[in-house]
Amino acid sequence: MESDDDELQSTNTAPYAVRHNPPPYLTSLTGCSTFDVPYTELQTDLDNDTLPAFAMVVPNTVNDMHDGPDPAAIHNGDTWLATELPKILLSAAYQSGNTVVFLTFDEGEFGPCSPSARTARTTPPTSPATSRRSSSAPRRMPGTTAAKLYNHYSLLRTTERLLGVRKRLGLARRARSMKRSFNL
Numbered sequence: 001m002e003s004d005d006d007e008l009q010s011t012n013t014a015p016y017a018v019r020h021n022p023p024p025y026l027t028s029l030t031g032c033s034t035f036d037v038p039y040t041e042l043q044t045d046l047d048n049d050t051l052p053a054f055a056m057v058v059p060n061t062v063n064d065m066h067d068g069p070d071p072a073a074i075h076n077g078d079t080w081l082a083t084e085l086p087k088i089l090l091s092a093a094y095q096s097g098n099t100v101v102f103l104t105f106d107e108g109e110f111g112p113c114s115p116s117a118r119t120a121r122t123t124p125p126t127s128p129a130t131s132r133r134s135s136s137a138p139r140r141m142p143g144t145t146a147a148k149l150y151n152h153y154s155l156l157r158t159t160e161r162l163l164g165v166r167k168r169l170g171l172a173r174r175a176r177s178m179k180r181s182f183n184l
Helices: 040-047 071-089 092-098 115-119 152-163
Strands: 100-105 129-134
Touching (some): 071 092, 100 152
């Protein structure tokens, strides 16, 4: 688990939003705090080809595009991605063919995980936008989309399958895996 801040915290301190970083909430699991590390440690792992089996990068509130269509928020997020994503994609760890990157935008006005989706009558629900990059999986044509509806639980189930986790967490038990659609 990586956070785009120099220090990890269990409370909100701008620009850090703890609500985007699951480990502080997993208080019953031993060792979570050991593996919840600052984003700056990711570069060391990339340089030494010592990535953990799972890493989740959580941008801070300056770079996460949470301010919706605000041009400055989009610009900040795009700039952050343009700077940070190549560091991962050009690393030996990624190039070895054993790494997949899921880039997920979790906001949709009436997304399937949103409470407003249950009350929306005229606007169809939208799925969180997710893009996958993997040096070992065949690339699809640009603009290709999956015909099936996926949500955050689908991403969790897919992650669990890729990591060989047998016991699914919560709603991931019933979610559809993205493994086949993303050729993983």
